Amino acid sequence: MNNDTTINIAWLYPDLMSTYGDRGNIIILTKRLVWRGFKVKVTEISLGSTNNLLQKADLIFMGGAQDQQQEIVSKDLRKRQTLLKELIDHQRLPCLFICGAYQFMGNYYLSANGQEIPGLGIFDLYTINPGQKAKRLIGNTFARINIPGLQNEIMAGFENHGGRTFLSNKETAIAKVITGYGNNGQDNTEGVIHQRAIGSYLHGPILAKSPKLADWLLSHALHHSFGEKIELSPLDDRLEERTKQQLLGQIPTGQKNTDGLD
Numbered sequence: 395m396n397n398d399t400t401i402n403i404a405w406l407y408p409d410l411m412s413t414y415g416d417r418g419n420i421i422i423l424t425k426r427l428v429w430r431g432f433k434v435k436v437t438e439i440s441l442g443s444t445n446n447l448l449q450k451a452d453l454i455f456m457g458g459a460q461d462q463q464q465e466i467v468s469k470d471l472r473k474r475q476t477l478l479k480e481l482i483d484h485q486r487l488p489c490l491f492i493c494g495a496y497q498f499m500g501n502y503y504l505s506a507n508g509q510e511i512p513g514l515g516i517f518d519l520y521t522i523n524p525g526q527k528a529k530r531l532i533g534n535t536f537a538r539i540n541i542p543g544l545q546n547e548i549m550a551g552f553e554n555h556g557g558r559t560f561l562s563n564k565e566t567a568i569a570k571v572i573t574g575y576g577n578n579g580q581d582n583t584e585g586v587i588h589q590r591a592i593g594s595y596l597h598g599p600i601l602a603k604s605p606k607l608a609d610w611l612l613s614h615a616l617h618h619s620f621g622e623k624i625e626l627s628p629l630d631d632r633l634e635e636r637t638k639q640q641l642l643g644q645i646p647t648g649q650k651n652t653d654g655l656d
């Protein structure tokens with residue numbers, strides 16, 4: 395392992411797509427690498443940035459936004475479709491896409507004003523925003539993760555979206571909702587996983603209360619950067635875990651989907 399190696403994190407559209415604390419995910423990813431002695435470089439990629447910057451990434455992050463920002467970003471993002479597909483499908487790059495970004499990676503997003511925003515078709519899903527016809531899905535969410543290496547881990551965050559996302563295959567959900575709405579408020583699924591790319595509705599930021607998910611992403615980023623599996627030394631996450639358990643304990647049993655809890 396070469397200690398001079400820098401882990402490159404690409405942050406897509408930080409100026410337009412970063413809401414409800416999403417930028418905190420970048421702080422968490424960076425700190426958890428630095429605390430373990432790794433060098434990190436965060437590259438911000440926005441409208442008009444060259445794709446070379448994206449090519450160097452070991453991990454990609456993109457946060458959420460409202461429909462207006464999504465419309466602005468949509469055209470620029472489509473220029474990166476082939477590269478993002480290659481990075482995710484073939485290089486199996488770890489990625490985290492939150493809310494509006496998650497919707498973008500699907501097949502299409504039908505916005506609140508009825509406009510169809512084409513997605514990148516990386517995740518096999520679609521999203522429909524019924525606008526005024528239905529309430530927004532807002533609140534604190536807990537969900538049980540079900541992906542290799544993270545079974546039964548509980549992730550927690552805050553969601554606020556009008557869009558309802560439907561997966562072509564529900565088995566590709568990253569987690570099962572314990573309380574909250576998740577993908578659509580109907581089928582108890584939350585988020586999606588495809589290769590090593592994750593989509594989720596949870597803001598908050600999600601990685602603050604789900605440090606194991608942060609390390610899952612980081613271990614794949616290290617593998618990508620060093621070309622070999624690197625063990626991550628443990629960090630003291632007791633405070634984060636206690637916070638999560640306490641918040642979960644405050645939710646009345648009747649409001650929990652016990653199915654999601656086993």
Ligand code: GLN
Nearest residue numbers: 458459461493494556557
């Ligand atoms: N515009 C999307 C929706 O309302 C995304 C919202 C978000 O990223 N918080 O569904």
